[in-house]
Amino acid sequence: MPRLMVCAGEPSGDLHGARLVKECLQLCPGLEVDAIGGSHLAQSGARLRADRTDKAVMGWLPVLAQLGSIIDHSASFVEEMLESPPDHLVVIDYPGLHSNLALMARRLGIPVTYYICPQVWAWAPWRMKRIAQCADQLLVVIPFEEQLYSPYHPRVIHVGNPVFDHLSDVGPAPEIPGASGDPILALLPGSRRQELIHGLPALVAAASELKAERPEMEIWVSCQREELRPIVLDIIGNRKGFHIHAGEARALQSRARLAIVCSGTATLETAWHGVPMVVAYPANDLQKSLYSLLGVAPFFSLVNLFAGEEIVPERLVDPGDGAAVARLARPLLDDSVASLQVSRLEQLKRDKFHPGASLRAARSVLQQIPDSGVSLI
Secondary structure, eight states: OOEEEEEEOSHHHHHHHHHHHHHHHHHOTTOEEEEESOHHHHTTTOEEEEOOGGGOOOSHHHHHHTHHHHHHHHHHHHHHHHHSOOSEEEEESOHHHHHHHHHHHHHTTOOEEEESOOOGGGTOGGGHHHHHHTOSEEEESSTTHHHHHGGGOSOEEEOOOTHHHHHHHSOSOOOOTTOOSSOEEEEEOOSSHHHHHHHHHHHHHHHHHHHHHOTTOEEEEEEOSGGGHHHHHHHHTTOSSEEEEESOSHHHHHHOSEEEEOSSHHHHHHHHTTOOEEEEEEOOHHHHHHHHHHOOSSOSSHHHHHHTSOSSOEEEEOTTOHHHHHHHHGGGGSHHHHHHHHHHHHHHHHHHOOOOHHHHHHHHHHTTSGGGSOOOO
16 A cells, blocks of 8 residues: 655644645545644544644744754654655645755655745745755645746646635634624734744734724734643733634634734635735844845735735734834724725635645645556646
8 A cells, every 4th residue: 555654843734734635545545644743634534643733933042942852853753764664755834844854755765745835935045945955846835936946846836725725615713702793903923932922012012002093992812722822911911902812713814803914824814704904924133134135025925925916014023013013004994995905805815715725735746656546647
């Protein structure tokens, strides 16, 4: 039986990896799948070998703090590849760990697909070549990435974005427990600890300014992991009128009057629901300078990248930039301005937010496994 291994290092990769596995098993029922990931992959039909989704980190210092764990994980990965090599390895995003694991696998003669190639072009474009060198094929999820990566690799395939697969079949969004029915200002700071620490202070400060002008608004902060609640509470402090929404952010993304969103797939999810938004991504002065000097894309928010123009205001922020974020968001409190943005988001959804990425990715993966029964097109 052909055997596949799938590695996901964070919650979004776990979700998208699970959909990939399900599609692979539909196309090739005899496929055996092992996975490094989380609960979604565990329920997908894969055999979960390890869970690292709660250890996802970004940046040099957090990586150094987990260096011992990463080294141990890499050593056990190599040991398993030597003892029982799969026919193919799929790594999903998360370049800090996966680029190294993929290179190790290739040196052991195991073919590799990099699915959801990291957005290193935004902040470290010199790393695109390294990403390309660690895989036999690259499956990208943003249209213009195919052109970006093609100079570095002969097989780059744009499969679409799997977030639309998830959004197209999850059903109606749940209610928000405790919401009064007043307009909601949603703060969506991301699911990583560092995103909360470095991004949420500016969002909270901006929300405080906006609520002073529109006291009828309720402010809801998304906290997708219960273990992060103490960080959220510490950042909110003794401010009045702030509420925490636990679990997935879909209820806020679909029911908010206005959202302030950290860059990432959350921007696409919020756009899918047609909610007015601004995008505020945490970055220090050095990172802002690097993006300005080295960034190869005109925007960093996925909504604007899909559109090819600025539909939603975006800004790189540090914790003290609350007033700047409020200035971006304030015009959207005007219903006519908000309606204009919503109409543009709805048109973008009709034109470019199409499901089917997981199936296309599965076909591309299985085509690299001779015994899968899925032939090259």
